[in-house]
Ligand SMILES: [Zn+2]
């Protein structure tokens with residue numbers, strides 16, 4: 001593969017303008033960096049929120065930016081010193097890889113706490129800015145520049161690039177979050193709030209970990225059907241039930257105790273309030289999806305009188321990418337994982353992909369190399 005001089009990329013230029021397809025210079029390869037050609041990317045609700053300006057107050061999100069943080073790509077060129085993935089497996093041109101955002105390795109959280117996803121100097125993939133090195137960090141582009149210290153893993157043979165891409169946000173986040181629960185028990189009851197990609201991947205994870213009773217609260221019906229196929233033993237339509245009815249159902253399934261674990265994957269503030277009413281005394285609430293700017297109302301007595309514990313996590317490090325890929329690889333015969341994928345779009349129709357998310361699609365797939373020829377730069381008025 002020849003090293004490209006320019007790359008088309010979908011940019012949020014500012015929060016007042018529609019998405020634009022622009023061309024950026026591809027920076028020269030420095031030591032330990034890597035250039036990849038995007039094979040597939042997937043769009044996420046977060047991309048929609050960034051494009052809509054909902055995240056303008058988030059300090060790590062810096063416009064102008066190249067959008068997209070779920071992607072896999074093929075190695076075009078390796079900088080000096082970058083010869084293997086993060087498991088020591090040799091990397092060569094053409095290999096399909098995924099990579100984590102580059103943590104700094106020189107802050108308290110990277111070094112002492114060993115919680116790199118809390119790094120204070122992180123330059124998150126797809127969060128910009130495109131005005132400073134390494135410019136091309138978003139997945140809705142022909143090429144991504146993977147800077148030094150970005151840990152990378154090979155995508156297992158046989159895994160489709162689009163499915164692997166969808167695992168680089170939702171699934172690896174689920175894997176990381178479940179690590180904070182401690183040991184799952186083969187007698188547990190889990191309630192999963194939310195039936196988007198995060199909730200469905202959490203359902204599959206619970207099933208694979210041997211949890212016998214899995215209750216999924218969500219909507220609409222087609223997503224609840226996927227939840228059933230992926231291991232839900234009970235599904236509850238959140239749109240046609242009340243908080244009291246959902247609680248009654250969970251209590252009736254647990255001899256009146258409540259569930260051992262609640263995984264909040266819906267992201268809406270009232271769900272966290274509800275989660276505490278679904279948990280048994282001494283149960284655990286796992287916060288995976290929270291992104292609602294509204295506060296949740298809770299009684300602090302849940303945490304002493306009822307001894308409910310709460311944990312959560314943000315994003316994932318490269319170990320969680322690897323684990324998510326291994327799960328997809330080893331369990332593809334039991335789960336139709338591709339059910340999370342939506343229609344396919346080009347760079348020029350990313351605005352349509354974000355509109356599809358707003359209309360209920362889980363993971364629209366972006367194929368940057370099926371786009372119209374370079375120099376055909378146009379505005380995407382459908383973006384909002
Ligand atoms: Zn995402």
Ligand SMILES: [Zn+2]
Pocket residue numbers: 103104105106107108109110111118119120121122
């Ligand atoms: Zn750091």
